[in-house]
């Protein structure tokens with residue numbers, strides 16, 4: 001008999017994948033209905049390893065012994081889909097009644113921010129199968145509710161920090177950045193990747209021009225706002241906007257596929273320590289299609305003199321840094337300073353500048 005359940009988890013694909021490998025998470029989502037004890041004297045491993053076999057002892061509510069079972073994880077990791085399969089079997093006690101057991105947990109981005117877990121259990125327990133089905137079905141609903149509530153603890157410290165920044169009122173204007181239209185001038189609309197898309201002002205504008213957009217950000221809350229705005233615009237004018245929203249850390253996680261490469265990759269105001277921004281630039285350069293364009297825009301370090309609020313100087317970059325970084329990686333490189341007006345501390349108009357790099361590969 002089979003049980004299939006699908007759940008949306010408020011974590012990135014990599015964070016959720018990591019959690020599925022964590023024996024602590026396995027125990028937390030099972031408690032208090034089933035409690036597990038490792039057979040090994042050394043206790044549970046730090047991480048389940050694909051290809052290994054683990055023996056655990058189970059008890060209902062921590063009181064009634066249920067016997068022992070094997071956990072035999074095998075994992076696959078293809079593109080944006082991760083699969084964790086356990087074909088463990090019951091060894092002793094009531095668990096030995098389960099003659100076949102195939103549990104598959106597949107993860108993939110939902111496309112609207114969270115990560116989707118497709119969870120399937122197929123098992124046989126002879127004449128006990130229908131009774132066990134009921135027990136497993138209730139237990140599976142519990143596990144999913146627990147996973148949903150635990151997911152926010154799987155988030156990285158940086159993601160949690162950005163999520164809390166996006167939990168108050170809107171951070172940005174919702175409009176496209178001033179430099180965007182000029183930076184993509186002359187391009188034929190195709191696949192675009194926005195890295196650090198925030199609330200999605202640029203992604204929405206690109207989609208409205210006909211781009212098929214993948215908008216990524218460390219903050220899931222920011223992307224949820226982007227998707228809510230997309231839905232409300234579509235409801236208003238019935239014009240489709242092709243955007244998938246994927247939460248990830250662009251420095252450490254693989255960038256989304258398909259496509260394998262994008263004709264336009266952009267990062268607006270991806271400020272951070274040198275190591276972080278260089279990691280970001282390297283990752284982005286790696287997914288630009290031959291002949292494609294990478295656009296990087298930052299606040300000019302000189303804006304600090306204009307009295308407007310800016311990230312600390314060590315988080316910003318200038319034209320020289322961009323030129324040096326991309327000189328040997330790109331086929332052509334244009335780095336310019338583009339002026340624009342923004343409200344100053346008293347609301348008065350102030351001239352500021354963006355450092356704009358247009359990089360062809």
Ligand SMILES: C[S@@+](CC[C@H](N)C(=O)[O-])C[C@H]1O[C@@H](n2cnc3c(N)ncnc32)[C@H](O)[C@@H]1O
Pocket residue numbers: 162172177195196197198199200201216217218219222248249250251252267268269270271272
């Ligand atoms: C200053 S905001 C800019 C947002 C948007 N590009 C805009 O111009 O409105 C920077 C964004 O980068 C995101 N971010 C920071 N580090 C990141 C990382 N390692 N990977 C992906 N996004 C990141 C933050 O969550 C934030 O939304």
